[in-house]
Amino acid sequence: MALTESEAVGLIYALPEECIAGVLSFTSPPDACRSSSVSTNFRSAAESDAVWESFLPPQYKSIISRSADSSSSLCFSSKKELYLHLCDHPLLIDEGKKSFWLEKRTGKICYMLSPKDLLIVWMENPYYWRWTSLPDARFPEVAELIDVWWLEIRGKINTCMLSPATLYKAYLVFNLSGSHNGFVNLPIEAEVGGHSRTVFLDAKQGGVRVYNPRAEMGYCQALRWREEDGGRPKKRGDGWLEVELGEFFNGGDDDEVEISVLEVKAGVCKSGLIVHGIEIRPN
Template sequence: MVAKAAEPKRLMEFDNLPEGCIANILSFTTPRDVAALSLVSSSFRSAAQSDLVWDRFLPSDYQSILSENQSQFPNLSSKKDIFLHLCHKPLLVDSGKKSFALEKQYGKKCYMLSARSLSIVWADTPRYWRWISLPDSRFSEVAELVSVCWLEIRGWINTAMLSKDTMYGAYLVYKPSLMGRSYGFEYQPVEVTLGVAGESDPPKRTVYLDSAKPQRQSYHRHIIPRRSRTRYRLMAGVEAPAPLPARSSPEPSVEGRGGSECPKERDDGWWEIELGEFFNKGCEDKEMEMAVYEVKSGDWKGGLVVQGIEIRPKFNPFNSIKSN
């Protein structure tokens, strides 16, 4: 009974600390922790609104980022409002070629590279790719894949732009074209890599860009014949490239997809597939290169819309480090 009675007393003594002291303590936690601790008492709730707390959660260079893009950002009075706005409303930077945001739980930096900032083979050849605008994209343009036999997309980001001591993942963000139909990806995996630019052998994985699960349609292979693909391009007003020789190797079966990843649908209605991950120590200035390519099969593929590549934190729930 004595021990149980002592607990409320200790809590009450801690609650009676000056608000500035409580705010200073909260600033050494995380936004997620502050949200939980604000429920402890009125003193904690008041301290949780302090600019002292939220200034610690904002990245050290946030003022320069906002000043360079002031026309997009509303006039907000509190640091908490600035933090939450950057969590929910990505800010277009680099002349609209990238977007910047904060991750809500820990305040880590997130970037998305627009399709225009990527290197896409044949991107400026209308018979292969075309540039369109979509209302649900954060960028003014997205790249629609018309038809290619050589798919290659690359992007780069400097680690100095990101939060230190943080594990990051890179994700291709895309979806089917406006016609609602993609082809050439149903049973054909693509290769993805992520590593330091210039490395001779970055880690490589195979993934699938279509949304079908590996076990789906195991008894029926819905593959668009080469003639249909040509007809699809002609209907879209695109001149069909010369056909390639048929491959001697058989198409991989659906069961052969085991172990390879399929895309996931995001909350914003787009799809994403992970390209890889890396740990950013923050003490090195490195250029990370991400790539998506399918250049071996020779098959034609099309019907996807690429918004960009997103680089965002991945968290180990047992080892989260607060650092911007």
């Protein structure tokens, strides 16, 4: 004999909390939160450590252990509190060279590589770059460009550090000082995982020419590009700018993804770039 709708609903309400928690662990954090309004049993299951432990990445304890704050400020009464904290408060790890957090909707791993975790050509020369501390920066120090012709920034990340079966995008997070020079409509070559694209570090739209005053034969070499070939930076909620460098899919293999930002062709003197880091987060 078939059950009526009300009888079926009654059976769901009568399910043991452990069964409900087992089902919710296969959903998502938003789904678990919404299910809290179904019944008291569902609310209790949706708040349980068993459910929120399943939303945390398998290696979260190992990642947290790499932070100086792992023993003191990360003690919470529930796994849900820990999850939400890791979503809203990026954690400095690896001696402050990386920042780790979770995407709130999915629980997938995100990182930002600090300038000290990147290869910045000429960084060791105080005539070209300098370390500076800013109150709105995530890291103790960020890199400020004083004056270079050759701009080259490189980073890398192992895919085993990231969430599997996930499409990731890489972003340069930066600002331009009030006295910046050389970046207006200057095409920058960005590369992620062997795939390159042109980006710009200024928000001004419209293609123009960039001249090379050091070109041979005493004349200026004009570099042209189509505006649609390049990405423009966007303002973030934290006040910094970001520009998308490219994307890659993490299929779960143990691979190393290389990321680069390069401008060495235009012969333009550049200054005033403040590099916060390279951010890697799910698409």
